[in-house]
Amino acid sequence: MRKTVAAVALASAAILALGGHIQPAQAQQSAAQPWMNARLDPERRVALILPQMTRDEKLTLVFGYFATDFPIKRFKAPDGARNGSAGYVPGIPRLGIPAQWQADAGIGVASQPGPARRERTALPSGLATAATWNPQLAFKAGGMVGEEARASGFNVMLAGGVNLIREPRNGRNFEYGGEDPLLAGTMVGAHTAGIQAHHIISTLKHFAVNDQETDRNAGNAVIDPVAARMSDLLAFQIAIEKADPGSIMCAYNRVNGPFACEHPWLLTQVLRSDWGFKGYVMSDWGGTHSTAPAIAAGLDQESGFPFDQRAYFGADFKSALESGAASEKALDQMVARILYAMFRHGLFDHPITDVLGDLPPALRARSTATSQSDAEEAIVLLQNRGAILPLTPAIKRVAVIGGHADKGVLSGGGASSVYQKGGNAVPGLRPQTWPGPVVYYRSSPVEAIRRQAPNAEIVFVDGADPAAAEPAARQADVAIVFATQWAGESFDVSLTLTDNQDALISRVAAANPRTVVVLETGGPVLTPWADKVGAIVAAWYPGSAGGEAIANILYGHVNPSGHLPVTFPRSLDQLPRPSAPAKGDIMYSEGAAVGYKWFDKRNENPAFPFGHGLSYTRFAYSGLTARAAKGTVTATFIVRNVGKRRGKAVPQIYVAGGGWEAPKRLGAFEKVDLAAGQSKRVTLAMDPRLLAMFDATTNSWRIRAGTYRVMLATSSRETLQTVPVTLPAQALKVGWRPGS
Numbered sequence: 001m002r003k004t005v006a007a008v009a010l011a012s013a014a015i016l017a018l019g020g021h022i023q024p025a026q027a028q029q030s031a032a033q034p035w036m037n038a039r040l041d042p043e044r045r046v047a048l049i050l051p052q053m054t055r056d057e058k059l060t061l062v063f064g065y066f067a068t069d070f071p072i073k074r075f076k077a078p079d080g081a082r083n084g085s086a087g088y089v090p091g092i093p094r095l096g097i098p099a100q101w102q103a104d105a106g107i108g109v110a111s112q113p114g115p116a117r118r119e120r121t122a123l124p125s126g127l128a129t130a131a132t133w134n135p136q137l138a139f140k141a142g143g144m145v146g147e148e149a150r151a152s153g154f155n156v157m158l159a160g161g162v163n164l165i166r167e168p169r170n171g172r173n174f175e176y177g178g179e180d181p182l183l184a185g186t187m188v189g190a191h192t193a194g195i196q197a198h199h200i201i202s203t204l205k206h207f208a209v210n211d212q213e214t215d216r217n218a219g220n221a222v223i224d225p226v227a228a229r230m231s232d233l234l235a236f237q238i239a240i241e242k243a244d245p246g247s248i249m250c251a252y253n254r255v256n257g258p259f260a261c262e263h264p265w266l267l268t269q270v271l272r273s274d275w276g277f278k279g280y281v282m283s284d285w286g287g288t289h290s291t292a293p294a295i296a297a298g299l300d301q302e303s304g305f306p307f308d309q310r311a312y313f314g315a316d317f318k319s320a321l322e323s324g325a326a327s328e329k330a331l332d333q334m335v336a337r338i339l340y341a342m343f344r345h346g347l348f349d350h351p352i353t354d355v356l357g358d359l360p361p362a363l364r365a366r367s368t369a370t371s372q373s374d375a376e377e378a379i380v381l382l383q384n385r386g387a388i389l390p391l392t393p394a395i396k397r398v399a400v401i402g403g404h405a406d407k408g409v410l411s412g413g414g415a416s417s418v419y420q421k422g423g424n425a426v427p428g429l430r431p432q433t434w435p436g437p438v439v440y441y442r443s444s445p446v447e448a449i450r451r452q453a454p455n456a457e458i459v460f461v462d463g464a465d466p467a468a469a470e471p472a473a474r475q476a477d478v479a480i481v482f483a484t485q486w487a488g489e490s491f492d493v494s495l496t497l498t499d500n501q502d503a504l505i506s507r508v509a510a511a512n513p514r515t516v517v518v519l520e521t522g523g524p525v526l527t528p529w530a531d532k533v534g535a536i537v538a539a540w541y542p543g544s545a546g547g548e549a550i551a552n553i554l555y556g557h558v559n560p561s562g563h564l565p566v567t568f569p570r571s572l573d574q575l576p577r578p579s580a581p582a583k584g585d586i587m588y589s590e591g592a593a594v595g596y597k598w599f600d601k602r603n604e605n606p607a608f609p610f611g612h613g614l615s616y617t618r619f620a621y622s623g624l625t626a627r628a629a630k631g632t633v634t635a636t637f638i639v640r641n642v643g644k645r646r647g648k649a650v651p652q653i654y655v656a657g658g659g660w661e662a663p664k665r666l667g668a669f670e671k672v673d674l675a676a677g678q679s680k681r682v683t684l685a686m687d688p689r690l691l692a693m694f695d696a697t698t699n700s701w702r703i704r705a706g707t708y709r710v711m712l713a714t715s716s717r718e719t720l721q722t723v724p725v726t727l728p729a730q731a732l733k734v735g736w737r738p739g740s
């Protein structure tokens, strides 16, 4: 199916400067519609178009429809919406304003469940991409989403989940970038920039402190605002700097009282006044709760209005204008921000021209290759006792147990769900309705293992009955258990593997010490059997080509280089909140001491620390020096591959300072690709905000004078070298950004 696109797109396309030359007909139209001139800056174009708009046209732009029929609400998606997607805001053809076609996009072009879903390529989960510690790869992965989005008729992508992992049981952790603001902000920012490189808008979301799903529509995140600046908000701030997103999606929850989508401090003070954000704020679907207060707080667009109690930015907004409860000036400002983002990110100048039902095979192949390379760098080798991995094709008998590994690989549930061509590899699992269905991508690890070891005998046992798995494990030369944890939107999970999988793993390990556990999980899980098994591989939700990626890691065609973006605890009592996520007030009393910072502060020993990841080669580090100039600390060191295989190292610089929320912070990192024997001198500059405390009284970042320790490490718990560096006192403006 290939539809011709709305007149608006053609009209806009017709006046594009072709090859740098404006054709005469186009010049005429440019004179009539001067905002169509791509050479003008976005602000100027907004100033030209806004006075041409009627009030109703302006109101059109601030009011978002759901783009899928919603029978319970007696809602039918309007004509012009891309059926099966998340949102739609009609365009204004008379003025050349394109419609906004919105789709979720955390791991690919998502669809709502149902008959109208699109079949697209799925990346590994967002958390998996963060585990690559490779921003270039995250950018490329975002580019895959952007390219498929354009081909599918979308120009506003609901990607960029950058909520910090404060709560390892959060059902949406798989959509996010981990527990550290620098890592999460950098990786999610790069992914979002990759999407927007295709001349479309992406969001960053869910602003802010939407760190659990329990009671997500009413729960109140209680957090010290200063601590928030140095944790959750810093992740957003860094991601915004990296991505320049067109839009920010405000969250469902409350933050210290008000709802995030009507929160003047978040939406106006922090986002706009302090950080200088110039795009627009859209609500999450069902996240708008009022008209005048939300407008006054800084919300610009109500999304998916059937999810809200009322059409707050629809008929209610019109009445509010008439009664004087809302002003024309506010409406102008909201529309100006939306149009600014649309001009800035190319929605006028690069209109959507394709709405493909099916994607061309060449695009699919390219996307699948990108997804696979993302997965291959994301998979973390957590443990490798006795160098049991990599396996060799000469191993004769391999027992593969559990996790539907004969069929495919698991993905997460909810709005970000991407449906792959060919359908669900394991249909019929529960829940089948939202946030389900539970989807397995058709990339069978067993088949991929067979291709790696064509002469081996590969036996698959489903693992439902641990006793039945035991003989297969005993008779095999190596047993590989696939353990899964399904997570998704709207619920939180248990860190204990369900369905007796811990017992299964223990039983298999007792039968065969050469046991490898492959985890397909949304985030961290408890690994009480770790001491009994040989190797543990965290494969996250590995995406459309996950089976191939896992087999390539197991057999050493790819050298593992993923590192944990999140701490794996040993037990729940190590967490800031050992009991299950609360309703009502959610007390984030750990403040900015999130994840490894909390573990460091409490001197808790995790099962696997943040930053950890093994390789099949060995790296040696030497010569760490650190110097300070103009408040920025630069660390230099040499990393050498002293093993026999090519591999990618992830050196991490942590800094320990005085008076922080925790003993140390991640200050910089890099992924370094090295052939066997090769070495490289690496120089990393640290963002000075990571050396500072936020000071609410002066609304600025303040670095205390003193001596700090700069540590070169391979995880938050494996420090190799430490050097001191002395810094003078320094203050940075709240809106300081690299290069400013």
Ligand code: BGC
Binding pocket: 086, 104, 158, 205, 284, 285, 415, 489
């Ligand atoms: C989610 C958002 C998503 C939106 C649209 C909501 O349920 O929280 O992340 O973008 O739906 O699908």
